[in-house]
Amino acid sequence: MPAEQWKGIWAVSRGGLVPGAILARELGIRYVDTICISSYDHDHQRDMSVLKAPEGDGEGYLIVEDLVDSGDTARKLRELYPKAKLIAVCAKPSGALLLDDYVVDIEQETWIEQPWDMSIQYIEPINRKQK
Secondary structure: OOHHHOOEEEEEEOOOHHHHHHHHHHHOOOOEEEEEEEEEEOOEEEEEEEEEOOOOOOOOEEEEEEEEOOOHHHHHHHHHOOOOEEEEEEEOHHHHOOOOEEEEEOOOOOOOOOHHHOOOOOOOOHHHHOO
16 A cells, blocks of 8 residues: 555544554555544444535545444445545444455454543543532
8 A cells, every 4th residue: 555646544533533543654644634424422323424524536545444333434435435445444244345445354243442442440421520
């Protein structure tokens, strides 16, 4: 994946932010933007909402996700950016075929906790600590 072939990376917020930053560093890509799509409340899937979407058809861009689960977000990304290369760290069977590339196969019913979303112990959210 020579870096010169890419205009930049579009990381899908929030899951793709950390993998996108790591990939940008490793490939020497300086242009990183976000695609902001909301479809989960922690561990509950809900209606998808596109909050921010860069202009264009995606030509020359890598779109980076942490996980493709049901494939709903990936389908939306394909619709918005048909010429982008869509990649993820992990893929479940329902969404894997929508990707151009990914690293790890995950069983469909497995819930993934990414290292950047965890703590060694449970931490009460700030808004609950103030009550």
